[in-house]
Amino acid sequence: MISFLILMSIVVCFSAILALALNFQWGQGGMVNFGLTGFYALGAYAAALLMLKAGANTFFAALGAMAVVGVVCGLVALITLRVTEEDYFAIVTLGVGEMLRLLALNEDWLTKGALGLAGIPRPFGDSIAPDQYQYFLLGLSLALLFGTYAFLRLVTRSPFGRLVRAVREDDVVAATLGKNVLWARVRIFAIGGAIIGLAGSMHSIYYQYIDPTQFTNIVIAYAFMAVIAGGRGAHLGTILGAGVVMVLLEGSRFLKDAIPRLDSDQLSAIRIIIIGVGLIALLIWKPKGFFQEYRLKA
Amino acid sequence: MQKNRRHVIKSIGAAAASAIGAPYLNLAHAQGASIPIGVALPMTGNAGAYGPDMAEAAKRTAAKINAAGGVLGRKLELFIEDSESSAAVAANLSQKFINVHKAQALVGYWGTPEGMSSRPIAIQNKTVLMVSSAANAITEGDTQGYVWRFQMKATDWGIVISRATIDKLGFKSVGVMGLQNAFVLPIMKVFEEKMKAAGRTVVDSLIYNPEQPSYRAEVERVFGKKPDAVFCFGLLPDFVSIMKEVYRGGFDSKVVALSIMADAEGKFVQAVGPQVAEGIRHFQPMPDLAAPGYKRFLQLMGAPADRVYLFPPNTHDQLAIAALAMEKAKSPVAADWHKEIIAVGNGPGPQVDDIAEALKLVKAGKPVNFQGAGSTCDFTPNGDQIGRGMGQWIIKGGKSVFVEYAKP
């Protein structure tokens, strides 16, 4: 059992990193990202391809993935140079995300299409015994999670962090204060993107096999749930939120034993219904989530 | 430097280890009386229709084996889980089977995504993975003898279908529509090659995505070229939409498909109605219904003599082969018994189609060539199954009528 728990906590780790990314883009920067799944897939594929095709080691593959997703996100943010209404932006991200998934599915020459990319190497896979490996992977994931957290914490407390929140609260004001809002938005989305890229690469390293069917909308539902539960803008809250949601998701699998009458089709449906209901309930009754966003004490 | 970092990382791993507890032993007999076997079946998604029967087959087979004294005097214990036809879920399940239940055999794995995502895990943990997936990639490369396919390889599907088309159906010009899907593409490729080689014209060939708003444009493009027949390789949902489009479009090319699309336990005709389904031919790898092994399987399932099971027999054979190999290797550890799979499957030895008898022989140290319910259970060294054939049906009046059975 213990090793299953370890594997679960690894999954929680990179899910939490993904949630942190969304929290930065949406929670702090106010830039809704409905294309999360697509960008996540992009990160996973970028990392995998860099390892398999370019023979890069895990470290550089992850960096590469972060760069790729960061750049793509930055470009997407540029589309908003005329409109900063979030609803438009959300639709754009939704579309781009979908497009990325289609690319992964259809560009066989690069992504092997629906067959997926198999045999993704793991860092030090050869130098660490298989039965030890999960511990190493857990350690690594925890380290990366903490690193991401520390980094974002730093950003939040920096002057740029204040600009980020200013842009969220009211981009017009931010603009009149002489801040270049467009540029700020591009940076916000790009930084978030880089973190998504990190989460994506961890996904490929963990599963060692990626194919388009792994990147479904449950990812978005899950991440938004985590962020809202954790309290928009609050990093620590988001991490805990991610943990809780993940446990709920996995836990709900055991519903099967509890209610044998349900077939698994219905169970997976219930799982998503739970998330959706929780999401709306939180929005209504606990809009601030369970944790407070960092605020400069005036 | 490199060494240095490695050292650091290792110590991190060690730290994590000591923090969480002693590493587990990857040995089944550390687990005690029963022999755990992980069974990942599709209860959800595009293959949802097949999961339940496969589960039933697994249960009854295990029961029969246990009733016959089990394996190495120990009972088989099945852990049946839903793969949700999803790669990620299947991977998690495999991890769980191996780490939590200490399983040494992973069986079921209907779809290619499930198989592909679990393959590296199985090989790494030196655990045998038995799949029903068709995509060639499953067994390609170095599997170290841990990955075994209880299904016809996709390219063989293409061979059988094309041969039937050329010899019997005699279509001069064909169009091909394929779902963007791992096991469809190799079928398409081989099929088109064979058709061209036989001097038939392939007027058009396109690949479409699942869950498209509509398939109007695709249908227009392929059927618009008026080939004698259009071969459609995909899954049920897209085929339903496509056929409605074809019928309403007033096209009259013949349509050939796979049974998981055009039959799917009757769901297809339910969805489109008999007049649309009329005249569609569909192919599917299937057991040899005449084989004694299959008849015996029907008894085991308590099913009527005319019942056609596509996949449950594979599940039966997977458990049977695993049991025999363990018995022969006198060890429940995959690293030992995976070497015996070919021995019990291909022979040499007397052909036996009853798992109980086969076990008796092996326990008595005699050789055996097991004849399964889904196939003759003969394998190539890299884990591909040979000796499984394909059935062909044609839909008449809303019913699928059996045409013929052929092997590649």
Place this chain on the structure above:
Amino acid sequence: MSANVLSVTGLHAGYGAGDILKGIDVALPQGRIVTVIGPNGSGKSTFVKTLAGLLPARQGRIELEGAALNDLSPPRRVRAGLAYVPQEYNVFRNLTVLENLKIACEFMGRGRRMDDEVVSLFPELNAFHGKKAGNLSGGQRQMLAFACALTVRPKVLMLDEPSAGLSPLLMSELFDRVKKVNSLGVSVLMIEQNAVEALRISDTCIVLAGGRVRACAPAGEVLGMKELNSLYLGDTSLDEKAQRVDA
């Protein structure tokens, strides 16, 4: 003197934490024109918004002919006879003039037809019935807004800076239009920056500053006051005096 059609007592209201209106008492006698003047930020607009119900009254009482309005939703207040013309965005720009008028009749006047007296007050509108209200000139837009507000034959018409952004010429035309409206028996409560123009047609002038009523006098007298000039130029000297009085 005639009964008060609208009377406000001890009104408190505001946004967020602090009150902007700090206890206001105002009485509008039947058939009169009362103009509220005061420096920027004195709470003039907040005052009418609160009366119209767009902002909740935190304390105090708003009565229309003795009936309390406090608990009524804005639409109900309108139907009760308290019409309100906002300072800007006071017509539906994407709707035609005719549609604007129709809406007014259908919802304020409960489907009542627009009576000819009102129509005759705004002859120019007939020419534009098909035109989008958004494309009207500032003056025409004000007229349309008036016309809409009047369809109910309100007991009280509240105007928030009707002359804002109008040329002096239009302004004086606008004010005698207000006078005409008043002559139909509609009492008018008007917020104005251009005090002088406004007071010429008003009966009473109320000076609002710092969220309180600083002065309430016949319009004529106020016109004479020397502070007035400085006042409507936004000088707050009067206000400051008042503050000192408080302290």
Place this chain on the structure above:
Amino acid sequence: MLQTFFNGIVTGVIMTLPALSVTLLFGVLKFPNFAVGAMMTVAAYLAFALNAQLGWPLLAAAPAAAVLMGILCIGIDQVTFKPLRERGGITLMVASLGLGFILENVARFAYGNSARGFVMELARPFRFADVRMNHEQMITLSAGTAAMLILWFLLNKTPTGRAMRAVADNPALALARGIESPRVIRWTWFITGILLGLGGVLIGMDRALEPPMGSNYLISVFAAAILGGLGSPLGAFVGALLIGVVSELSTLVIPPNYRIGVPLVAIAIILVFRPQGLFGQPYIRK
């Protein structure tokens, strides 16, 4: 070519109904409803229940389902969006995303993943100017156009419709003009539900019923609404037709499995060069 064009028109008309609902709702409540897809799915399954399970003819089941959906939408608004009304567009938008997940999976819970179809005679096509047309396409075309005209009449010639446009135009003034916005909002949701109900049935007739049937249209529908200008019904209609025709025609030059790229590119271009869309006014969030 001509055939493809005609097919495009049909696709466009199917998209018109959801596009109208998006744009109508956006006009009044100022948020894009990401649950449109799932709402259509639910409506389609409602019709399926009446048609296939209770044995009603589709012609009766469809309007019934539409009305049911309308009522359902009012209910949904009461429990989901009403409490969030004051929180601004983004919150409402995220809520609608969650709502979409719920609805789609309620359908999945009830009917599973496998494809289903309405009980109706599929008919072979007839030829007109050597373009193949069939009865469903005729039904689709007429239903879509009818809905469009009725909505136009409703919005321009009835008090309720005028009130909706008034609220969309200037909520505060609407109050001051005696318009009870809660009532208007209920009406808006009801009409939205009807539109989505019909849309869902049309999609179900066009292809098969399965849980993702509605959300598959999401991007195209939003593209249509944005192209026409969020808040402008006429725009939604034109936008839907344009997107429909262009994406079908595009398959003559680009691989059909990249059709989704067309609406996407359309959105991008519009946002960069004419954010307010073809028929929309540049709007100020107030």
